[in-house]
């Protein structure tokens with residue numbers, strides 16, 4: 001796991017670099033330096049299995065799966081042992097299976113990594129990149145076995161993330177997001193507020 005974690009962190013950073021360059025941020029190096037020196041990298045392992053499913057069913061009507069959400073990250077790299085991850089396609093509003101069709105046919109997605117844009121990249125890019133809305137479909141009650149490993153790269157806990165000051169070589173004219181940190185996200189979650197955090201950051205009009 002240690003080696004995998006290191007490799008996915010390196011992969012995320014090497015993906016982030018051209019993404020920032022694509023925004024024509026005059027000098028992306030200080031941003032990248034912040035991520036590499038003070039950023040957070042977390043690994044989350046989700047195990048969806050029949051025992052847990054049955055336990056949930058006996059207690060309530062709940063079923064295993066994850067409802068639609070975006071990640072708090074800059075970038076998430078996800079490994080799944082079998083299909084189940086769906087991503088919302090903003091162009092037509094339909095959910096798309098994140099595994100390639102050939103993998104679905106073969107019943108596995110072991111050799112593929114999914115890369116998801118998270119909220120922090122949406123804010124930093126002033127909405128040019130949009131956080132990927134994703135969900136995990138519910139397991140069948142009698143045949144549920146799935147593991148996913150998420151590698152979550154973000155700025156540090158107290159870094160206030162806001163639209164980058166200069167993009168496309170010009171001054172940023174109008175920021176569409178408020179600047180907030182991960183600590184603000186934790187306060188938001190603790191407050192019991194139902195609105196997704198990213199929606200509280202968007203500045204309308």
Ligand SMILES: O=C(O)CCC(=O)C(=O)O
Pocket residue numbers: 044046066071078080084085134136147148150
């Ligand atoms: O299990 C998965 O495929 C996705 C998990 C996920 O979205 C998350 O941990 O944020």
Ligand SMILES: [Fe+2]
Pocket residue numbers: 069070071134
């Ligand atoms: Fe997620």
